[in-house]
Amino acid sequence: MTSTLLWLQSGGCGGCSLSLLCAESPDVLTALEAAGIRLLWHPSLSEASGDEFRDLLQQIRAGDIPLDILCLEGAVIRGPSGSGRFHMMAGTGLPMMKWVDELAHLAQYVVAVGSCAAYGGITAGGGNPSDACGLQYDGTGKTGLLGEAFRARSTLPVVNISGCPTHPNWVTETLMQIATGEFTEKDIDTLGRPRSYADHLVHHGCPRNEFYEFKASAEKTSDLGCLMEHMGCLGTQAHADCNTRLWNGEGSCLRGGYACINCTAPGFEEPGHGFSDTPKLAGIPLGLPTDMPKAWFVALASLSKAATPKRLKENAVSDHIRVSPGYRPRKRS
Amino acid sequence: MSRRVVGPFNRVEGDLEVHLEITGDRVREAWVVSPLYRGFEQILHGKDPRDALVYTPRICGICSVSQSVAAAMALADTQGVTMPPNGEAAVNLILANENVADHLTHFYLFFMPDFAREVYAGESWHAPVAERFKAVSGTAARQVLPARADFMHLMGLLAGKWPHTLAIQPGGTTRSVEVQERMRIGSILFGFRRFLESVLFGDTLETLLALDSLEALRAWAARHPWEHSDFCRFLHIADALQLEELGQGNGAFMSYGVYASRGSRLFDRGVWRDYALSPLDPELISEDLSHSWMSHREAPKHPYEGVTVPDADAQDGYTWCKAPRLDGHVVEVGALARQVVDGHPLIRDLVRHSGGNVRNRVIARLLEIARVVIAMEGWAAQLKPGEPCCHHAPLPEEAMGCGMIEAARGSLGHWLKIRNGRILNYQIISPTTWNFSPRDARGTPGSLEQALIGAPVRPGEKDPVAVQHIVRSFDPCMVCTVH
Numbered sequence: 001m002t003s004t005l006l007w008l009q010s011g012g013c014g015g016c017s018l019s020l021l022c023a024e025s026p027d028v029l030t031a032l033e034a035a036g037i038r039l040l041w042h043p044s045l046s047e048a049s050g051d052e053f054r055d056l057l058q059q060i061r062a063g064d065i066p067l068d069i070l071c072l073e074g075a076v077i078r079g080p081s082g083s084g085r086f087h088m089m090a091g092t093g094l095p096m097m098k099w100v101d102e103l104a105h106l107a108q109y110v111v112a113v114g115s116c117a118a119y120g121g122i123t124a125g126g127g128n129p130s131d132a133c134g135l136q137y138d139g140t141g142k143t144g145l146l147g148e149a150f151r152a153r154s155t156l157p158v159v160n161i162s163g164c165p166t167h168p169n170w171v172t173e174t175l176m177q178i179a180t181g182e183f184t185e186k187d188i189d190t191l192g193r194p195r196s197y198a199d200h201l202v203h204h205g206c207p208r209n210e211f212y213e214f215k216a217s218a219e220k221t222s223d224l225g226c227l228m229e230h231m232g233c234l235g236t237q238a239h240a241d242c243n244t245r246l247w248n249g250e251g252s253c254l255r256g257g258y259a260c261i262n263c264t265a266p267g268f269e270e271p272g273h274g275f276s277d278t279p280k281l282a283g284i285p286l287g288l289p290t291d292m293p294k295a296w297f298v299a300l301a302s303l304s305k306a307a308t309p310k311r312l313k314e315n316a317v318s319d320h321i322r323v324s325p326g327y328r329p330r331k332r333s
Numbered sequence: 334m335s336r337r338v339v340g341p342f343n344r345v346e347g348d349l350e351v352h353l354e355i356t357g358d359r360v361r362e363a364w365v366v367s368p369l370y371r372g373f374e375q376i377l378h379g380k381d382p383r384d385a386l387v388y389t390p391r392i393c394g395i396c397s398v399s400q401s402v403a404a405a406m407a408l409a410d411t412q413g414v415t416m417p418p419n420g421e422a423a424v425n426l427i428l429a430n431e432n433v434a435d436h437l438t439h440f441y442l443f444f445m446p447d448f449a450r451e452v453y454a455g456e457s458w459h460a461p462v463a464e465r466f467k468a469v470s471g472t473a474a475r476q477v478l479p480a481r482a483d484f485m486h487l488m489g490l491l492a493g494k495w496p497h498t499l500a501i502q503p504g505g506t507t508r509s510v511e512v513q514e515r516m517r518i519g520s521i522l523f524g525f526r527r528f529l530e531s532v533l534f535g536d537t538l539e540t541l542l543a544l545d546s547l548e549a550l551r552a553w554a555a556r557h558p559w560e561h562s563d564f565c566r567f568l569h570i571a572d573a574l575q576l577e578e579l580g581q582g583n584g585a586f587m588s589y590g591v592y593a594s595r596g597s598r599l600f601d602r603g604v605w606r607d608y609a610l611s612p613l614d615p616e617l618i619s620e621d622l623s624h625s626w627m628s629h630r631e632a633p634k635h636p637y638e639g640v641t642v643p644d645a646d647a648q649d650g651y652t653w654c655k656a657p658r659l660d661g662h663v664v665e666v667g668a669l670a671r672q673v674v675d676g677h678p679l680i681r682d683l684v685r686h687s688g689g690n691v692r693n694r695v696i697a698r699l700l701e702i703a704r705v706v707i708a709m710e711g712w713a714a715q716l717k718p719g720e721p722c723c724h725h726a727p728l729p730e731e732a733m734g735c736g737m738i739e740a741a742r743g744s745l746g747h748w749l750k751i752r753n754g755r756i757l758n759y760q761i762i763s764p765t766t767w768n769f770s771p772r773d774a775r776g777t778p779g780s781l782e783q784a785l786i787g788a789p790v791r792p793g794e795k796d797p798v799a800v801q802h803i804v805r806s807f808d809p810c811m812v813c814t815v816h
Contacts, residue, residue, distance in 0.1 A: 011371055013812050014346050015394020015496040021438065022485055022495070027478035029469060039469055043343045047446055047468035050339050050796035077369070085645045086370040086653075090340030090350035122391040126380070129372030129643070165394060165496055221507045222723040248482075248489030256493015256500045257507030261387065263497075274381040275499075319509040320719055 003068035003179045005032070006060065006103065007042040007113075010087050010096045011123040011132045012074025015165040016114040017044050022248060023168035035176040040065065050091055057092075057099070060106060069178060070107035070152075072100055072135055075116040075123040076145040079131030086130045097145060100135070104145075109178050110135060110152045111159045113171060118160035118192065119266035120144075126270075134160070136192065140266045156185060160192035164263035167245060170197050191266060193239065201290060202235035202253075202260045205243035212236075214308040215301050216316035221276075222257060225316025229285060232276045233259035236289035240264045334361070339796050340368075342804055344443040344468075346395045347811025349769075351781075351804065352651075353797075355790055360800065363778070363785035365769045367654040370626070373816040374641040377759040382408060382728055382751050385759065389747065390497045392761070392816045395438070397496030398431040399740030400813075403747040403761075406736025409503035411751055414726035418595070420505020422712040423491050423722055425592050425599075426518070427501065428738075429705045429712075430487045435741035436668065436698045437484075437533075439808045440563075441466070441477045444695065447805065448570055452791070452798050458570060461560060473563065480528040486521055490514050505723035512718040522710055529706065535562025538703040545678035547686055550696075564699055571692040580784040580803035582689025583663055586670035587613060587767075589746065591739035592708065594715075599708050600739060603674045604664065608685065610674065615737065617660040618746070620762065624771040626650040633658065633774070636748040637733060639760035653815040656770040656779060657762050665689050665780045666743025666767045667807060669697035677704070689784070691806040698808070730754045740764055742808050763813035781807060 009017070020028050021044075032039060041048060041056055048056060059065045076097050077087040084095025092099065104110045112135045115121035119139055123132040134144040136158040142148035151157060159178070161170050174194045177183040189198045206212065211226035218225035227233035235243075235253075238260050242252040253260050261275050262268045273279045279286045288297050311323040340350035350366040373392050377385060389404040390397040402424060409415070416424065449463035449471065465473045488495035491508055500507045526538065534541050535557060541564075544550045550568075559569035571577070590602030604611050619633035628644040643653065664670070669689055672680035679700065683693045729751060736747045743764030750758040770779035781804065788799045 009348070011369065013391050013394040013397070013496075015391070015397060018394040018438075018496055021442075021478060022482050024479065024482045027475065027482070029474060029478065041343070043341070043348075044346070045442065045469055046343055047450065049342055049344075049801060052796070053341060053343070077371075080643070080645055083645070086643070087348070088350075088368045090342065090348045090366070090368050091338055092341075093338075096348075122376075122388065123371050125388060126372075126376030126378065129375040130370060132371070164391065220725050221502050222505070222509060222721070242494075246489065247494035249486035251489030251493045253493050253499065255489075255508075256491075256498060257509070258493065258499035261499075275384050275387045319721055319723065320511070 002036045002038045004040050004066060005037050005069040005071065005175070006040045006067055007071040007073065008096070008100065009043050010072065010074040010100065011077040011130055012114060012116040012121070014044070014073070016073045016171070017042070019165040020168045020171055023172055028168065028172060031172040032175070035179040037069070037175060037179050054091060060103065067103065067107045069109045069111060069175065070103050071111045071113050072117045073113040075120050075132035076100060076135060077130045077132055078145070079129070082131070101145060104135065104150070104152065107152055108154045109156060109159065111161060111174070112136070113161050114166050115162040115164045115263055115268065118162040121164060122269045124269060137266060156183070158192055159188060159194065162191070162193055162264040163240065164268070167197070167242070167247060169245065170194065189239070193264065197241045197245070198239040198264065200239070200241035200244065202238040202240050202242050203289070204241065206235055206254050207243070208254055211312055211316050213304060214312050215305045216308050216312035219317050222319040223317050224319065224321070227254070227259045228278065230278055231259050232261070232274065232278050234262040234287060235260035237287055238262040238264060339800060342801070344446065345805060345809045345811060346393070347814070349804070349809060349811050351785070351800065353785070353800065358790050360785050360788040360790065360797070363782045364651055365654070365771065365779060365781050366652045367769065367811055367815045369811065370643055370653040370815055372641070372643065374759055374761060377756050380756045382411070382749065382756050385749070385756065386499055386502070389761070393810055393813045394496045395435055396431070396740045396742065396745070396810055396813050398428055398492070398498065398501065399738065399745050401498065401501040402428050403736040403738050403745050405501045405503045406738065407734045407747040407749040408728070410734030410736065411729055411732035411749065412503055412726040414504045414724050416505040417721045417724055418715065419510060419717055419720045419722040420724070421594055422715045423506045423508070423510065424501055425594060425712045426487060426709055427492045427498070427506070429592065429709050430485060431495065432741040433702050433705050434481055434485055436702050437477060437481055440695070440699065441473050443808065444805045445473070445567070446471070447798060447801050450798060456573065458559070458573060462566060462570065465566065476532060480525065480532070484521065484525040487518060490517055502723055504725055505721070507723065509722045510716045510718055515713065515716050515718060518713045518716070522706065522713060526706060529702065533562060533699070534564050534703070538707055541700065541703045546682040550679060567695060576692035576802065577687040577690050579691040579788065579799055580806050581787070582665045582780055583783050584688050585662060585664045586673050586689070587659055587664040587666055587744055588671040588674040589613070589737040589739055589744045594712065600671050600675045604659065605670070605673045610676070615735070618762070619658055621656040621658055621773040623656070623774040624649050624651055625655050626653050627655065636746065636760035636762055637750065637758070639748070639758070641760070652771045654766055654770055656773045657767050658773055663770070663777055663780055663783065664767065666764050667694060668701045668741070669694045670743060671739055672697045672701060691802050694806040728754070742810050743767060761816055763810065763816065765807070765809045765811065765814040768807045769809055769814055
């Protein structure tokens with residue numbers, strides 16, 4: 001059985017598509033083929049332009065081509081003044097938000113690819129000059145373009161593959177699950193994100209975990225220590241499997257030496273402080289690890305700080321390993 | 334005479350519409366429309382200057398690192414901080430990784446698939462070319478995607494991820510390099526070179542770079558069957574369709590220069606006009622708003638003084654794109670501009686013969702892949718495990734600074750003013766803002782608008798294939814264009 005897929009882009013950077021091109025074992029085209037997904041059109045990949053593309057849209061509208069999966073990448077652009085004129089879809093004379101609204105109601109599954117399409121994302125940053133929102137959400141509320149009551153024809157709400165950008169496998173694996181017909185409402189979390197990756201925390205598998213355990217913290221960019229206390233890292237709260245799945249072979253934000261900014265969460269674009277600062281009250285970070293009682297965190301942190309080995313203290317504020325792990329020969333009995 | 338709206342153009346980054354006035358079988362006039370406005374310059378207003386490193390890469394998913402580097406350089410300019418040699422080499426490697434991957438993506442996924450179109454079914458070369466380059470189903474994409482992904486493991490090692498890394502900082506990078514990474518980088522580059530030499534070029538990179546004239550290039554191509562490599566395939570098609578006659582630019586080229594290393598740049602800064610090189614004066618850059626959907630349209634302003642307030646009803650406006658000009662003149666930017674300014678003999682000779690056109694833009698891009706990969710091998714060898722990768726400096730409360738670099742698609746500049754420790758003004762001019770700009774107050778069309786004049790239109794064609802080639806020969810990035 002094949003599923004058809006139409007991919008549109010609006011108020012975003014195209015980075016989720018570009019990230020998708022980094023898919024490996026297999027490449028994205030092979031992955032879609034394996035899932036039995038027929039690409040009706042993708043803005044970076046397809047041959048059809050202009051008139052050929054408008055024909056395709058007409059055939060979908062007329063029901064001549066069934067639309068199984070609609071993916072939107074980039075935020076829905078509602079401005080100025082609700083007109084959508086900040087993004088008129090080229091060659092059609094209509095605001096993209098009108099096209100998205102119409103096509104979403106024809107699709108079996110509607111998928112928001114990236115945090116912009118899911119919640120508004122970076123495009124909704126600052127004063128949100130383009131009045132950007134997500135497909136179903138506007139930030140944390142279900143007041144986006146399609147609204148709270150929306151259900152695609154499959155009866156599922158919008159599937160929010162959030163992330164800035166999305167990991168290629170978050171997209172391919174979710175699309176594969178959908179194509180098999182096995183994807184249900186149980187597979188998404190309370191913010192519409194696929195649980196396959198959103199049930200994990202960025203903290204899982206963090207290479208700085210030992211520094212975290214002893215609260216041996218980095219003080220400046222390029223230091224090796226934990227980035228939570230001073231450098232704005234939200235890895236203990238961010239829902240994603242970045243440090244167990246890895247990016248571009250062997251990478252992740254933490255492995256790259258910089259803080260997790262919780263890019264899979266609604267509103268990540270406006271943290272209310274500098275992205276590389278940790279806001280604190282009486283020296284204690286305001287954002288505590290997910291599900292951790294504050295008293296326990298404070299107690300454990302002060303205990304572990306008292307017990308921090310010299311190796312971690314020194315390495316935490318260095319850009320290279322200064323002190324190697326010790327070796328204790330086994331005593332022969 | 335007829336008026337026609339062409340779009341959407343896919344296989345460009347972002348959304349694009351072109352209006353054509355057609356007389357007989359030729360395009361007589363063209364207007365380029367960038368239909369998406371997001372307002373990054375407005376979003377950045379009042380932010381902590383360091384947060385530009387989070388926001389500006391997200392202008393664009395394909396030039397993400399270029400935006401990072403420009404932002405980091407603008408911040409560094411305000412701080413007066415420089416990078417240690419390791420930081421400089423790592424930033425060059427990361428930027429080169431993106432730029433080369435972009436050239437590859439453009440050639441294989443965006444540009445070549447147009448030759449697989451049915452309109453060319455009667456050409457002797459069509460069947461094998463369609464099998465190789467057909468969008469989605471062609472054999473080339475299945476070969477190039479894994480090679481590109483392997484090559485981009487450099488990002489995993491040096492930048493954490495791509496796109497949208499925070500590894501690039503004003504004083505260097507966040508990720509120090511250990512000996513094992515240096516080894517890995519060397520082996521990744523070796524594997525990528527092998528792909529280029531066997532699949533893309535069919536010869537060594539050094540042989541390609543030694544070709545110093547159109548004649549030498551022709552002689553090299555003649556030594557191989559036309560299906561010897563993908564570059565040979567392109568040269569064969571370019572000859573058959575006379576692609577050097579399509580998409581004529583105005584002959585003025587600009588490059589900000591890029592890849593600073595040990596006090597000099599790999600590709601030099603300058604302006605090439607009237608067959609001569611002159612120095613670039615950044616003070617002469619201004620943006621004209623006379624045909625943009627923008628208010629505050631007094632005289633063109635230097636980007637330090639630039640204003641971005643959209644107005645969908647602005648008189649004579651037809652695009653969200655501003656019109657950057659150098660001393661009031663239109664200049665073309667991109668790999669062709671970079672290589673002609675830097676003085677590569679083959680590119681200088683191509684431009685001397687036929688100026689800026691579809692064929693020359695593509696050749697320059699491919700040649701640049703070879704030049705940059707060799708430079709990458711050098712930077713990788715310069716990495717010194719154990720040495721610092723980042724310098725640190727406080728951010729001033731009041732300052733201005735700019736970051737001017739070359740992204741894959743051409744000259745990219747960020748101009749930043751800080752007041753009370755916050756961003757007072759942040760202005761960005763991207764490569765495609767230069768190339769796809771609208772008319773200015775004097776009525777002079779932008780580079781693409783000029784290049785489309787005279788494009789042939791076949792009988793019955795709704796979206797002329799020649800127009801598609803010309804548009805894509807610039808490798809436009811529309812999300813950068815307006816931002």
